[in-house]
Amino acid sequence: MKYEHIQQEAYEANMQLPKLGLVLFTFGNVSAADKNLGVFAIKPSGVPYADLSPDKMVIVDFDGNIAEGSLRPSSDTKTHAVLYKHWNGIGGIVHTHSTYATAWAQAQRDIPIFGTTHADHNTTDIPCAPPMNDEMIKGNYEYETGFQIINCFNERRLDYKETEMMLVGNHAPFTWGKNAAKAVYNSAVLEQIAQMALFTEQINNNAPRLKDALIKKHFERKHGPDSYYGQ
Amino acid sequence: MKYEHIQQEAYEANMQLPKLGLVLFTFGNVSAADKNLGVFAIKPSGVPYADLSPDKMVIVDFDGNIAEGSLRPSSDTKTHAVLYKHWNGIGGIVHTHSTYATAWAQAQRDIPIFGTTHADHNTTDIPCAPPMNDEMIKGNYEYETGFQIINCFNERRLDYKETEMMLVGNHAPFTWGKNAAKAVYNSAVLEQIAQMALFTEQINNNAPRLKDALIKKHFERKHGPDSYYGQ
Amino acid sequence: MKYEHIQQEAYEANMQLPKLGLVLFTFGNVSAADKNLGVFAIKPSGVPYADLSPDKMVIVDFDGNIAEGSLRPSSDTKTHAVLYKHWNGIGGIVHTHSTYATAWAQAQRDIPIFGTTHADHNTTDIPCAPPMNDEMIKGNYEYETGFQIINCFNERRLDYKETEMMLVGNHAPFTWGKNAAKAVYNSAVLEQIAQMALFTEQINNNAPRLKDALIKKHFERKHGPDSYYGQ
């Protein structure tokens, strides 16, 4: 009973992925955390979205151990656990193989900040973490993927509370947020940014990055003490 | 009561944006003006399209002051106000971040007039206004965006009654028309033109612009005293 | 009463265009001919697809004169009339501004025959007629468009009974067939061929044309005395 709220939250967020066109078959997963209880609810592995229900969401602690549930959790569960354990401010995580964001990850390039759609949500290029080394791959792969993400943010001095989306090189995007719904929102925004950036370079292969004054202005419209977007 | 007609008009026009595939989440807004009353109805800021109703449309005067409504209007409201104040002939305005038009805006290029689909609606390339200077950005940004649009038309000697669509560089498209429904129509046409123009250049990177005789012929089929399109 | 059969046929074929994703708003039209009566039924100009009904289809003779109907026929009516008058074997014509086919038309390039999808329907590249000269544009434009199409086929010694689709340079595609349904089918096939051909060149800018033996084999599978496709 005590996990029902995050099971419901994770279920609803997972069901948004196919509606938003972000997943084919089962190529994605969402989790929702309760920081006080120290656990998160996550999609079971390989179960089609049409067969999901809230009670099928698996409860896992921040070390990756199953706390409740009879199904095997998503194969990416340890990556989620590492992020929840080290990034205190987040309550939801999404992983997809959405088409355009994944293409940028496969191309191993950061997504340049070309316009205000990007700046409304981020003040920086979307970072693409380099592929991990072979030792880490052969070891505890999904656990190391969590550190691959964290290390990328540390090396670039990025703040995970400000930049809530990134690409794992050769692999695919991860996004997060204060809750699962915000993390799903970020996944859809990232896919849109990734698509526009590809077309922008095709239209003008010398397209300039957005200038600093516009980056600052647009981000502050939606974020921080002087924001004036929304109700 | 006296604003119900433009609230209804603005509501219906806003609801067309997701149906036409022109917006993700709340990335767009439509307004409908009553020139005699000197006000327009506009979408409230950050409210999902599924939650809109006619009475939620905010009434704003042409100086950007709220005349009626308890919700905060779109963050782009001042841009709408400036255009209504200076361009007497228009009754509706649309702003979206539609994918292909936004990519051209991010690429900071005018959309070349490549074919009759374009010429059925415009006699010129779709203008892309250069990004505004830093002083204007730091000042009254959305207000200045209105002048960025008007200045672009003045400098190029374009007639806003003839060319009803444009791109704000690094940002996204604006369109307008005699009423909100026409402005939405123009947004969808612009997105289609933008998509075709990208593909045209990919198929032939020396694709020629449409010749003058065809530009004139197609525009006159749909516009002016000798038009013979429609009923 | 005597035109009901072609009005019904034209109505049903027109309604397929939005379902197949081939038109935005009213950017397309279909006609269906009765060769014995010497007339065709065609979409009225500028009427949204949702508002169409069989009785609104306008009856026009092969010289372009209205035989029955209170609405103005499609602005492209004279082009249809010229084709019916000169190409005896056809019973339906479609004009759209479908995205990829129109991009090839704007690029003023024939669509190369790259694969069997193309060869299942045509033995040649899809021809793109060059834009007409200024005299013809200023004259009876839609009437001349019919001759632009016929002249292109004559100059290239193409058989309109074998190649049932083409591009008018700077403009958009026309297709035809034994009846309106077949002409609509050809429009969708052309759009698919046009899309695949763009991607083929993007994947390999030296992609070879299909070799003659395969062209012959695939066309004969579906056409001619030894065909063995279908029931």
Add this chain to the structure above:
Amino acid sequence: MKYEHIQQEAYEANMQLPKLGLVLFTFGNVSAADKNLGVFAIKPSGVPYADLSPDKMVIVDFDGNIAEGSLRPSSDTKTHAVLYKHWNGIGGIVHTHSTYATAWAQAQRDIPIFGTTHADHNTTDIPCAPPMNDEMIKGNYEYETGFQIINCFNERRLDYKETEMMLVGNHAPFTWGKNAAKAVYNSAVLEQIAQMALFTEQINNNAPRLKDALIKKHFERKHGPDSYYGQ
């Protein structure tokens, strides 16, 4: 009666093709085999998906002879027969002209393994068989297409139980699997991989192939004795 199970299986799998966006009109077919009975059920030729029913699936033996059914089977039937006869482990086959996979086939290029989406399903590039020689084309074409596929796998020392998808040069994709549903799943995966690979090269025309450690890791997550994906 004794073929009902494979007719039902083939019917359901065929109906997935339009739902997954993999076919226009009738440009695809699925078969389902019963290895013990030595027959397969396959879509009838040229029948629209909307008109299909399980009893219309034609029963054919592994030499391509009709065992039961009054309709003509798919024109690609002999290709299916050859594959079932020579590749013992497969129970379902799919042929489509899906847009992106067909574009790679037309470009006559293997699809490079760029990321984990690809590696989750294959350890190699997706092979593209070269077009067959003119003698084979003029002979028993569909029968030879089966050998074109098998020869390609033999020459490259690929295992059809591991790589369940491929491209026939200038033509289009074929996929297979333990049953018809798995073969359809593979068709959708292939289309997604093909789309992402095109965009990957457009974003970075020197995009590196996935490194061996990641190929091995991701394939083993989903396949083999130590797999841990799914329930």
